[in-house]
Amino acid sequence: MRRTSLVAAALALSAAVSGCGVLGIGEEPADLQVYSARHYDLEEAFADFTDETGITVDFLYGDDAELLQRLKAEGAETPADVYMTVDAGNLWKAAQDDELAPLKSAELDGAVPADLRDPQGRWYGLALRARTVAYNPDAVDPSEFDTKDTYADLADPKWKGRLCMRDETEAYTQSLVASLIDLYGREKTLGIVEGWVANDVEIMSNDILLLEALDSGACDVALVNHYYYARELTENPDLNVKLFWASQDGAGTHANISGAGVVESSDNPKQAQQLLEWLATDGQSAFVDGNHEYPVNPDVEPEQLIKGFGEFKRMPIDAEAYGDLNAEATDLLAEAGYQ
Structure with missing residues (x-):
């Protein structure tokens, strides 16, 4: 420090x-x-x-x-x-x-x-900050995404071998899972995370690596914080990655x-x-x-730059859920074999 x-x-x-x-x-x-x-x-x-x-x-x-x-x-x-x-x-x-x-x-x-x-x-x-879907437009048509339950839909077998996500020790991952527990309950959320694992999700240590993997075609879809995407665009305007605002017909994008x-x-x-x-x-x-x-x-x-990403509906932020459910989210990630 x-x-x-x-x-x-x-x-x-x-x-x-x-x-x-x-x-x-x-x-x-x-x-x-x-x-x-x-x-x-x-x-x-x-x-x-x-x-x-x-x-x-x-x-x-x-x-x-x-x-x-x-x-x-x-x-x-x-x-x-x-x-x-x-x-x-x-x-x-x-x-x-x-x-x-x-x-x-x-x-x-x-x-x-x-x-x-x-x-x-x-x-x-x-x-x-919004944590949403980023994708390689050469590999994914945005019509493939479920507009109601986008995070849950990434457990669908159609995404097998195509997913990259952040590691389980990261607060971004834990708070996302805590928000899903709050939204869906533990049992359904466990099924979602187990679906991500069954889809052979590749875990990476930071969002920049996720975006680089999308750009190179190493994976098709990832979950990233929007500002990492904006940073990469600033450095590389030709970045072959697009954002998709998750769950706009449902609870909204996790924030x-x-x-x-x-x-x-x-x-x-x-x-x-x-x-x-x-x-x-x-x-x-x-x-x-x-x-x-x-x-x-x-x-x-x-x-x-981010104004150009368009408006989106965000999921209401429940700090108590993020904090109180953090330990449960961590345990759930371990139980699902997310590592």
């Missing part, structure tokens, strides 16, 4: 004077510590925040579960002010473990839809969030809340555009 300061001390000192009007007379801008599992293009957005407020932001990086365990171990002595994750289930777990402070913020409640935030204000979604909450024992709770409010409003585009994610704020337009 690494700690990265986003601005020099001189900039912080200069910005402190201009930031006094934001924080209140006599208040000094804080140096916020963010424990972040989100590693993508953060620097520019947070440098903008520092420039506007004089509040500097440092990061300690790790994965969601690792950082949550660190918070618990550090207790009241933690230097963390903000916990930022890439999975709604981990935010729910942090709130359940009393690691996050409840906020009262009309600004956040107005910017973040209800199913993308905690009812008690302990965490808020800040960026939206997850990158979000954050203020740590319960933060020494700078007011400034930490200010950071979250900025990320959901004035800083929303800066936060999401660099990684091609969808804004959670309905008043903010997606950047042009």
Whole structure:
């Protein structure tokens, strides 16, 4: 893990004077510590925040579960002010473990839809990512996809030898399966995952490998996060891969969030809340555009590349289901032989 300061001390000192009007007379801008599992293009957005407020932001990086365990171990002595994750289930777990402070913020409640935030204000979604079907158009006609239950349909034998998916240890896989358990129940979901396995699904360690396999023809269909596809398109406009929005005639495309909450024992709770409010409003585009994610704020337009993917119906995000059913999803993947 690494700690990265986003601005020099001189900039912080200069910005402190201009930031006094934001924080209140006599208040000094804080140096916020963010424990972040989100590693993508953060620097520019947070440098903008520092420039506007004089509040500097440092990061300690790790994965969601690792950082949550660190918070618990550090207790009241933690230097963390903000916990930022890439999975709604981990935010729910942090709130359940009393690691996050409840906020009262009309600004956040107005910017973040209800199913993308905690009812008690302990965490808020800040960026939206869709996990959907990607395919090689030379090998697949999109009419082959079931438009009602697309994820379940990938268990159909017609896809045998044609599937690539992400590994079972990845939060993206676990939350998808947890959402299917919530939607269909355990028995049907087990049958779906067993169907994927019976179709000789090839498991890969990251979404970039999945997209490269599709492009080369090594597999025909994969499940990917939309922003990985956007990144690959940016680097290779001739990428021979297309997206298909899953389950548009059913529950909708599975989605997850990158979000954050203020740590319960933060020494700078007011400034930490200010950071979250900025990320959901004035800083929303800066936060999401660099990684091609969808804004959670309905008043903010997606950047042009992903806007070109077209509108889609997303499955409502149930953070409690993602978190509470995570262990069951992990056990189910093991029982089905998904590895």
